[in-house]
């Protein structure tokens with residue numbers, strides 16, 4: 654059994670919709686998926702309604718909508734929804750830095766509601782050189798909230814050695830494996846992943862794909878090939894057990 658802890662669905666159905674996700678999940682024998690809301694992809698409320706219609710299969714991760722004055726109250730309401738399992742901060746898409754007061758306030762609320770927080774620091778596009786888009790940028794907020802489980806999306810690629818040092822210094826850091834193994838296929842730093850897992854421990858990793866940008870079946874094959882030499886127990890931790898525990902699903 655596998656849980657995919659990193660997928661998206663488009664509210665307007667333009668790239669990948671709920672039906673397409675569920676079809677691919679069946680094909681790839683993925684039992685559950687955590688779907689992440691993002692500005693211009695899907696709204697929090699719509700996502701949670703879709704999860705409710707697919708209860709036990711889809712779970713929602715919401716983002717604080719800093720563009721609304723009511724964002725704190727809204728976030729509390731979202732966290733109270735039975736299908737909400739976490740919060741996402743995406744500094745590049747949300748146009749915010751990790752040292753912003755509002756990010757700290759969102760973490761305070763997440764802590765209060767026992768929500769894990771995923772942060773995407775993938776450097777790309779107009780905000781390529783933003784100071785928040787590197788693994789070490791997560792260190793201050795991670796230190797400030799030692800009780801929150803913080804997941805670094807896409808393994809912090811391409812800076813995965815920095816991710817290793819971040820995880821070594823902070824026991825509450827977890828590492829998401831989505832997207833980068835396909836995007837950086839053939840690049841030498843991918844070979845650093847297995848030593849990274851050994852150094853940090855397989856209990857700190859979560860499997861994800863990044864559907865619809867990545868095909869579910871294709872990605873699980875890439876990950877199976879990458880980890881073909883590890884024990885079944887370790888593989889089960891990284892594709893199922895850790896996510897179950899972190900997100901309480």
Ligand SMILES: [Zn+2]
Nearest residue numbers: 659661689863
């Ligand atoms: Zn994503």
